[in-house]
Amino acid sequence: MSAVSAVSAARSVRARLRAPRGLVPSLPAFAWLCAFFLVPAGMVAVFSLGESAYFGTSPVDLSAPSLDRYGEAASETFRIVFVNTLQIAVVGTVLCVLLAVPMAYLITTRLTGFWKYAAIAAVVIPYWMPFLLRTYSWRILLGDHGPLAEGLGVTGGFGIVDTLSGAQLGVVYNYLPLAVLPIAVALDRLDPALRQAGRDLGASSWRVFWQVTLPAARPGIVGAALLVFIPLMGDYVTPAVLGGVQASVVGSLVSSSFLESQDWALGAAAAVLLILLVLAVLAAAALALALGRLVLRAVRPLDLAARLRPRTGTARPARVSGDAWGLLLRGYGVLMVLFLWAPILTILVYSFNDGRTLPVWGGASTRWYAAIPDNAVLMQSIGVSLRVAALSTLVAIVVGTLAGTALARAGRPIRWSLLGLLLVVFVTPEIVTSIGLLLMYVAAGPALSDGTLRLVIAHAVISTAIVAFVVQARLSSLDPRLSDAAADLGATPAGAFRRVILPLAAPAVLAAAVLASTASLDDVVASSMLGNVGTTTLPVYIYSTLRNGMRGDAAAASVLMMLGTALAVVVLAWVMQRRGQGKSFAAGLVGR
Amino acid sequence: MIRHLIATASLLLGTAGLAACGGSEAAPDPSTYPTKIEKGSTLKIYSWADYISTDNIAAFEKETGVKVQVDTYASAEEALAKLRLTQGTSGYDLVVMDGSYIQQLVKGGSLLAWDKERLPGFAGLSDTFVGRSWDPENTHAIPKSGGSTGYVWDSAVISTPPETWNDFYDAFDDPGVDGRTSVVDGAPSLISSYFWGNDISDQTTNPDDYQAAEKYFDDKVLSHLKAFNSYPRADLASGDLVLAQTFTGDARGALMDGPKTLRFALGAPKTDIYVDHWVLPKGSANIAAAHAFVEFVLDPVNAARETEFHGYYTGVEASRDELPADMPFEEIVFFDEGVPADRFIEQEVTEARKQSVATFQRLKALASR
Structure with missing residues (x-):
């Protein structure tokens, strides 16, 4: 037997003994989500078979299981609000993606150096402002008697607040970074030489965009659509704050069944129904997408893009049109940044409001800033929020990155079961997970009694899905032979992960960390249900102040927290760069 | 699978339920509560935000040497669910709870009775606030504001x-x-x-x-x-x-x-009428300080400070004399004045x-x- 065949035989034995591809990186996610999602949420799902009891120690009586609650949940009310929600979510997702693609394209292909980092910062930083404040801010800004209407002399106002357009505006605003970042990290994979080659071969900017750039962005666009659509199907705060009577959504129905009506059995049935319906919508969308690709592939020889533009000679001054396109894109970027910052600047201005409450202007003053140190609850809540955000992001990054790798690289059975699990995690209304986790924490006793730990687990469960989808968006269209090549060169799977996959995934991991941290800093439901002594988070505190008129100190503190977080990230980036850790932190975010 | 989940759920609920029974069997007589207010201890309160006068908290801390730690909930229903489920392990010593949920908490064995002997200020509360159907004897709930x-x-x-x-x-x-x-x-x-x-x-x-x-x-x-x-x-x-x-x-x-x-x-x-109440959750670890704090805010001067802070009537009738004469829209604060009960x-x-x-x-x- 020759040496070569001995090596190849050994390799084939090793291959047979080796775990199925992608099993190892998927294991932490499976274990993590089974323990802290499937078991607790499954318990709540079981409630749907029982009957709620207002009195006594158990909120649901399961002695006579039945499917009656499903009949009750599948009401006309549910149908109406589900259709409403679907409409808001579909329109919101389409708008988010349409608005995000040019922005991501601008960031990754047109901007360099300082401006690139500045653009990313301009997209990300507003989302470190608490969710309720940045949403409520639109109410102040666009109110019929708000500063903008008065300033522009629009009598009667814009008629946006408390309408469907208001809700639509709010959801697009609140979910934009979930679209921009995944598309940016996917686009960034694209070698600029490819686009140059396209142009050198005489293609117009438009054609390069259509035939080179867009296909490269496809995984990012799919990921972005998922990351926007799913939370939109569950969000009821944005529509409630900005949509008035026109935006009744299904998330509010589920939540009020659990809380206002305390009918956990009915709430659980409605939640299960919602989860199944959203999964069905996703499946239908996936099918439509697959069909669309088949059709596109069939007609591609006709080259639609080329047909859309009359061919001109090679002498056509492509450069001029390219510059005009670039100028247009930059103008668009400026408008986008204005849009992203408008509510933030509004809060900033109103934090200097001397009035009794935040939204009612009563002259300029710094008194709310001066009042922050006196508000012990507020001060403590900021510390709690930052701590929980940092720790939960860390956990989600580790588990989610591995899961994202598995999603991109694993064989079909593992890939599909992991994808299914992550989707269910992401689709499940937060109130369900929260109640389930609370039951579990209580049963676990002192082992899970630490408030910070409870919040970190809850936040990290949701963030794991976010991280996994973003990382997958970047890795899935990499050449799968890269890790095989590494293996052939003698790298262990762990070595290949560390030296090949991880560096390639780095920008996505950083983008995902940003999104995970904002998700944690925005969370109210789980934080309010699961926190205990000394772990009131900032968003929970701000929600709570709504009842007694939102005061200015929380807004002032939020402005400081947002700027502080941004500053900390910049300093961290600077320090890392100084210490020469390969690419700079910010460069890592966009890959170069 | 479903059967298994039901079993798991019942097991977990059962555990919580058992813990509840264990506690309620020995529901302690209020006269046996510790009376000594421990200096340097912490009183952990669970409430709405901006709902307890910060001046009162500071004064109470100074007077008793007890540190007050306030946590806030985003909705009363979330707090209710938490108290119902945690069965004595919530960690809070004193909770502000909407009157309409008191019966559920009492029947679920989630609350401790107050030692009214230690709350002489209770006698100064308006009839509008006390003896309501949600707790006719105010055994478990002392009106806070409404x-x-x-x-x-x-x-x-x-x-x-x-x-x-x-x-x-x-x-x-x-x-x-x-x-x-x-x-x-x-x-x-x-x-x-x-x-x-x-x-x-x-x-x-x-x-x-x-x-x-x-x-x-x-x-x-x-x-x-x-x-x-x-x-x-x-x-x-x-x-x-x-x-x-x-x-x-x-x-x-x-x-x-x-x-x-x-x-x-x-x-x-x-x-x-809605009245938020002070309740003692089961498992309250600082019962003495909780009583002291509630008595503190039932004092007319301190009650007036509460109303000035959050704008709600505390039900402490004598507190009205302590409030500034020019308090804006006091007829809304004292909504019950001249209104048939x-x-x-x-x-x-x-x-x-x-x-x-x-x-x-x-x-x-x-x-x-």
């Missing part, structure tokens, strides 16, 4: 002041207010307001009553409604709203911040709640058509 529900309107737009709930909803038809109206975003306030106005018990379980309520709101209100908004204060102040169902606390804020033409009236012929109905949680919320959810769906 209010009622009514309507705010802009008299520059609406010339005839609404005197009853029916007047109020009739006014929605006025072309001047169309689309500038809001109602409270909650079934117990909105659906019940139809019952209060039409001499029907708000705890009715007759489906016909709920159908009548649905038709009433669908015909009269929905098409003119701007928003379901529990806290319309800022929108009333800015003029975006000119007619709104409001809680007293929010109404007062609107009148203080808004145009001088804003008016408020208490709902009639009936309306609700039978005008106020306690909000309660009974089987009617499910029908009420289902009707409310349906109205919200219909409104979005």
